[in-house]
Amino acid sequence: MTDLDSWMIWPGNTALSMLTLLLIAMIGLYAARTPMHGLIRAAGQALAGPLRLGARWLFATALEMKERNRAVLLAQGRREVGQRIEREFERVGIQVTRDLQGYPVLQRKLLEEITRIEEDYKKCGEVPPPPPDWVEAVAAVAQIKTGGGEVVQKILDEIRRSVERIHDKAIGEYRRAYEERHDILEGSLPFWRSIDKTLKQVDKKMADLQESAVTVDAQMDKYRQIVAKTDEAEATLSNSAFTQFNIAVIVLAVALGGAFVNFKLIALPMSEMVGAGDYITASLRTSEVAALVIILVEASMGLFLMESLRITHLFPRISNLNDRMRRRMIWISLVLLVTLAGVEAALALMRDMLIADKQALLQSLAATQQAATEGWIGRIPTAGQMLLGFILPFALAFVAVPLESFVHSARTVGGSLLVDLVRALAFVLRVLGNLARHTSRALLHFYDLVIVLPLLVEHLVRSLRGGEAAMKPRPLDSQGELKS
Amino acid sequence: MVKREFLATLMIIGLTVAVTGCVDSRSQAHAVYVLVDTSGTYAREAGNARLIINYLLGTLQPGDSLAVARVRSRSFSEKDIIAKAMFDTRPSQANAQKRAFRDKVDGFLQTVQGSAYTDITGGLIQGAEFLNETGAGKRTILIFSDMQEELDKVTIRDFPISLKNIRVIAVNVTKLSTDNIDPRRYLGRLEAWQKRIEGAGASEWKVINDLERLDAIFAKS
Numbered sequence: 001m002t003d004l005d006s007w008m009i010w011p012g013n014t015a016l017s018m019l020t021l022l023l024i025a026m027i028g029l030y031a032a033r034t035p036m037h038g039l040i041r042a043a044g045q046a047l048a049g050p051l052r053l054g055a056r057w058l059f060a061t062a063l064e065m066k067e068r069n070r071a072v073l074l075a076q077g078r079r080e081v082g083q084r085i086e087r088e089f090e091r092v093g094i095q096v097t098r099d100l101q102g103y104p105v106l107q108r109k110l111l112e113e114i115t116r117i118e119e120d121y122k123k124c125g126e127v128p129p130p131p132p133d134w135v136e137a138v139a140a141v142a143q144i145k146t147g148g149g150e151v152v153q154k155i156l157d158e159i160r161r162s163v164e165r166i167h168d169k170a171i172g173e174y175r176r177a178y179e180e181r182h183d184i185l186e187g188s189l190p191f192w193r194s195i196d197k198t199l200k201q202v203d204k205k206m207a208d209l210q211e212s213a214v215t216v217d218a219q220m221d222k223y224r225q226i227v228a229k230t231d232e233a234e235a236t237l238s239n240s241a242f243t244q245f246n247i248a249v250i251v252l253a254v255a256l257g258g259a260f261v262n263f264k265l266i267a268l269p270m271s272e273m274v275g276a277g278d279y280i281t282a283s284l285r286t287s288e289v290a291a292l293v294i295i296l297v298e299a300s301m302g303l304f305l306m307e308s309l310r311i312t313h314l315f316p317r318i319s320n321l322n323d324r325m326r327r328r329m330i331w332i333s334l335v336l337l338v339t340l341a342g343v344e345a346a347l348a349l350m351r352d353m354l355i356a357d358k359q360a361l362l363q364s365l366a367a368t369q370q371a372a373t374e375g376w377i378g379r380i381p382t383a384g385q386m387l388l389g390f391i392l393p394f395a396l397a398f399v400a401v402p403l404e405s406f407v408h409s410a411r412t413v414g415g416s417l418l419v420d421l422v423r424a425l426a427f428v429l430r431v432l433g434n435l436a437r438h439t440s441r442a443l444l445h446f447y448d449l450v451i452v453l454p455l456l457v458e459h460l461v462r463s464l465r466g467g468e469a470a471m472k473p474r475p476l477d478s479q480g481e482l483k484s
Numbered sequence: 485m486v487k488r489e490f491l492a493t494l495m496i497i498g499l500t501v502a503v504t505g506c507v508d509s510r511s512q513a514h515a516v517y518v519l520v521d522t523s524g525t526y527a528r529e530a531g532n533a534r535l536i537i538n539y540l541l542g543t544l545q546p547g548d549s550l551a552v553a554r555v556r557s558r559s560f561s562e563k564d565i566i567a568k569a570m571f572d573t574r575p576s577q578a579n580a581q582k583r584a585f586r587d588k589v590d591g592f593l594q595t596v597q598g599s600a601y602t603d604i605t606g607g608l609i610q611g612a613e614f615l616n617e618t619g620a621g622k623r624t625i626l627i628f629s630d631m632q633e634e635l636d637k638v639t640i641r642d643f644p645i646s647l648k649n650i651r652v653i654a655v656n657v658t659k660l661s662t663d664n665i666d667p668r669r670y671l672g673r674l675e676a677w678q679k680r681i682e683g684a685g686a687s688e689w690k691v692i693n694d695l696e697r698l699d700a701i702f703a704k705s
Contacts, residue, residue: 275547
């Protein structure tokens with residue numbers, strides 16, 4: 001009999017031995033059912049409890065963080081919108097001051113023109129008086145009968161001629177009067193045009209003012225929503241922060257590319273100034289660090305310039321400086337920036353010269369024919385490098401703008417991502433806790449499945465003792481307890 | 485409070501600089517000592533040494549050191565150093581030094597005269613001395629020779645030498661006419677040198693015969 005067969009109770013009869021052992025194990029497990037159930041349940045609870053507790057704590061923390069993020073976001077939004085409204089009011093104020101300043105002159109001009117037009121109108125109203133009693137006289141003459149004789153006919157002809165002469169004269173005077181009135185009206189035409197133009201100007205200014213008022217209204221609505229802490233305002237601000245963050249990251253990446261090109265331009269010539277053989281760490285040359293420092297100083301000067309110009313507001317102390325100090329700071333930053341740009345241009349030129357010198361040396365060492373000089377074409381890269389060296393510091397100065405957006409939006413984006421991370425962690429803990437709980441329950445059922453035969457016997461005995469009520473097996477409750 | 489924080493920040497910055505800035509600049513430098521065999525028939529090969537020296541002049545950086553010495557009947561002497569230079573840390577100055585170095589070596593190679601004996605060991609001792617004095621982090625001795633040492637009866641070189649932390653590279657090790665008859669002589673000679681140089685504490689021993697692949701000399705540097 002080998003060692004492998006030592007477990008057999010009935011040597012040579014594996015099936016019987018196994019069956020016997022199974023029965024013994026079943027009886028043993030049945031006897032230990034209650035403590036084993038307790039053990040499995042306790043283990044499940046020991047695992048699930050802390051996990052669920054941790055999940056609950058993390059959910060609470062996430063909620064708290066979300067509330068804090070919301071408060072910060074709304075405060076930031078209120079400040080930004082407040083500043084924007086302030087600027088709009090300033091703009092409207094300037095507009096109103098500028099336009100109202102001209103209003104007395106405009107009013108006087110309008111009044112003068114209106115008075116002139118009124119006078120002209122009055123002049124136009126003076127119609128020449130109709131010929132006095134002519135109508136009646138003509139009517140009386142018309143009633144005289146022509147059959148009276150030659151004398152009467154002559155008198156009438158004379159009267160007709162006189163009347164016609166006088167009529168022509170009256171008509172002429174009437175026409176002259178009308179011509180005069182037309183002249184007066186023609187003279188008042190420029191005044192009408194002037195009034196029309198002035199009123200159009202007024203209309204345009206009023207429209208501008210109305211437009212500004214609409215903008216202010218919109219900003220005010222936004223401000224009200226932020227103050228009221230509405231979900232809409234929060235969502236808008238959050239979206240805006242994410243957009244700002246993405247844009248800022250892209251622009252900063254582009255700026256980093258520019259800084260890298262700048263670094264490459266000045267790293268080699270810096271070795272001429274601080275030496276190429278000095279190292280700060282095993283792989284970091286002093287000349288490279290010096291080049292990096294110059295680039296960072298340029299970026300800092302750009303930052304100070306932008307701050308002094310009040311384009312960015314990263315340093316409240318600079319923004320709060322009085323105008324005189326601020327102007328000084330602008331000039332100092334600008335002068336330093338221009339100086340550094342000049343230094344960079346010179347370094348770029350030196351880089352070109354060093355490379356040319358190195359090439360010449362290598363060619364002489366290799367004993368090859370030296371390449372012919374390319375004339376002015378060969379100087380294009382040199383000029384390009386110098387130009388780049390001069391322009392890049394100014395371009396880097398504008399990094400302050402995306403940097404500010406990045407700093408401001410990073411708080412919102414970072415906070416939001418952190419909340420999501422904590423929530424995800426809480427979810428994982430909760431899932432693990434539930435898994436532990438359900439695993440312990442499954443183990444309890446599995447345990448009962450293993451000892452199904454003793455359990456059936458137990459149920460049979462109970463049924464014999466207690467009738468039909470006891471026939472039903474005792475199921476496990478939701479906690480895995482045996483129902484009584 | 486603000487002042488204290490400022491001082492603490494300064495201290496941290498100072499410590500950082502002290503920790504990171506304490507790297508000895510010489511430890512990053514590379515020093516190379518080239519031994520050019522001018523004895524017997526190998527003196528004819530000396531012209532090929534120009535290739536290696538020019539390659540080194542083009543490869544070495546500002547702050548590195550280079551010396552070229554000849555191997556004669558007795559080579560343990562500063563007089564055998566034909567040209568030596570520690571290149572300036574400014575690239576423009578270093579280039580000027582390299583030009584002067586090249587001119588000096590060219591002048592020597594044009595007027596090289598063969599010697600009766602070959603004292604490679606003496607050259608190695610002299611080279612080790614020069615390299616140790618430079619304090620460079622990477623030290624290399626290039627031997628441009630057939631590695632056939634021949635000493636007169638008076639010269640004593642059969643004692644242990646020290647080449648600690650020095651790489652030794654034999655370049656253009658030509659075969660002698662006797663090697664062609666029995667290649668084991670050539671292989672045995674190289675094996676004996678390897679044993680001796682590694683026994684002297686050298687960090688590496690390498691043989692490069694293909695001058696077209698000079699990059700391999702400093703491939704692992």
